[in-house]
Amino acid sequence: MADYRGKIVEPNLVWINDKFEAGIKLKISQNGIIEEISREISGDVVELPQFALIPGFINAHSHAFHRNLRGQSGIGCQESDTFWKWRDAMYKLVENISYDNFKQLCKGTFEEMINAGITTVGEFHYVHHENDRFNLDNAVIEAAQEAGIRLVLIETLYSRSGFNAETVNKEQKRFESKIDEFIKHLKILEKSTNSTTTLAVAAHSTRAVDTEGIQTLWRYASENNKSFHIHLEEQPKEIEDCINSFHRLRPSELLLDKMYPVTSKLTVVHCTYTLREHLNVFAKKDVNICICPLTEGFLGDGIPDLNDTDHLCLGTDCNNRINFLEEMRWLTYCQNMKHNRRNCCKLDATKLLQIATFNGAKSLGLEGAVGKFEVGQQFDYVAFDLESKRLKDFKAPNMLLDAVIFGAGNEEIAAVGVAGIERKQK
Missing domain, CATH: 2.30.40.10 (Urease, subunit C, domain 1)
Structure with a gap:
């Protein structure tokens, strides 16, 4: 080499x-x-x-361990017809995972990313606990270092199973942490950073973190110059559950209402069912929108309503197929098919490369470095x-x-x- x-x-x-x-x-x-x-x-x-x-290439959204579900897509099977049934298989994957096994899953994914031209990965990491609290975080860091990929560990808060729940369910115990413990751990993790390993933070979703937790973590990110990521409106059920909860709002409305001030440090992931009027607000506030076309097609999520004002970046998400050129292509193709046109969002080759490189760096807080x-x-x-x-x-x-x-x-x-x-x- x-x-x-x-x-x-x-x-x-x-x-x-x-x-x-x-x-x-x-x-x-x-x-x-x-x-x-x-x-x-x-x-x-x-x-x-x-x-x-x-x-x-800069991969702004990955769950490295999901790759181990390759070969178990269930596509075409009646019993696997929704995102939520796929999620059950994902829970089972990490039910009894060990430190060494988790590290090897991540390392294999990161090595495959390198072979696909991905030099930086934002690992949206929420499987924190094995026998000791948060010890699986170090497994991700070690895996990236051994693979030779640049890592932004997007340390992810996950506190409850749904909008009206107090805590997680039994399948989510490895994910769970409360905001005070989580922030204390972030300060410890900071000691593991170096020129190729840095930190960002995430609230998993408005479903998995309450508004107080989101506000507190957003304040921490803002005060410490950290990028902040969150899954947003990937599935209609998430929106329905949020509206039917005590909030009476869509998740995007909840974010815009509770996070202040919204800045370019925010990345919202998917936005598959986000209304154009809310996407317009994100665009005006320079918010990053991370689209994961291969995963969104693989899981049957849908196609977001994008336009050329959106600040887009890309992620491989579930990593069933790791090919960033395909992510770029399908970002374009999906919009072309949705609108029956070939000039959607001005997604020519030059803009797609910017989305796959500089825009990803901006999402991860690395625009001055890569x-x-x-x-x-x-x-x-x-x-x-x-x-x-x-x-x-x-x-x-x-x-x-x-x-x-x-x-x-x-x-x-x-x-x-x-x-x-x-x-x-x-």
Whole structure:
């Protein structure tokens, strides 16, 4: 595996300023940061004549352990016809999970992400407890470090089983924590952070955390400059239950009513059934909306009502199929089919790449560190093989990105690197 730290690299093509350019050299520091980008950099150059480089993909929403349900989709079976029945299988998966098994599940998922060009993952983590409180959090961190992926551990609060419940049910005991204990643990977790492992926070959903818990955690996130994530309106039942509870509001209305001030530090995940009027409010407040097209199709969730004002990012969520190019494609295709048009949300190849890179970084609080090839950013990259069968006839700079996003797959990824260190090589 190559190590480009302390070196100058020159790919055949590199994605700079929203276009592919040739003849560009990148000087990488000893700690994997881009020091200089220029056509004229003196020194020995590592030439990469077969590669086109783009910034590494940034996965803003993952549940790594869900991947172990692969092969058990139940699609087409009457007894598996809803999201809620799938959720029962997920509960069973972690019912008796050990630290080592959980770590291996996560590591396998993270390694597969690297092979798909994902260099940063936001792991929305709520399976906290084995024998000791919160010990499974360290299993996720160790798994990411061993896989070589950049991790934002989205530490997730989960306190109750439903809107009118006081606590969790027996299947959710490994998830459960109260807000005071949770915040105290966040301060301990902070000691595990480094240049490739950082923290964000989440309330699992308005269903699983009461409004006081959401408000307290939002205040903590705001005061400590942490990104805040929450599942929102993925399923009609969630909305119906919220309206039928004492709140008498939709979950999105509840968030907008109780979280103040709403800022770009907030990421709402799915928004499958969020009304356009509420999405408009999120857009005006620069809120990130994380869409997970392959999971939303896999689980039969639905298609959100998006437009070109939304601040979108992408996640692999249940990880049944890990292919970020497909996530980009299906974000576009679903909107095209929903509206019977081919120019929905202005989702061309350039915008899709921004959604898959910089927008993901913004959602995870990493926009100053990753998501672009700029001086001062980490050298996290995906290299595509220009001589591959799918790309060799379409490698002109003005065609290549469109060919990659709408025509290529993981097979065309030749190499992947994090902080200048190659983590995958074809």
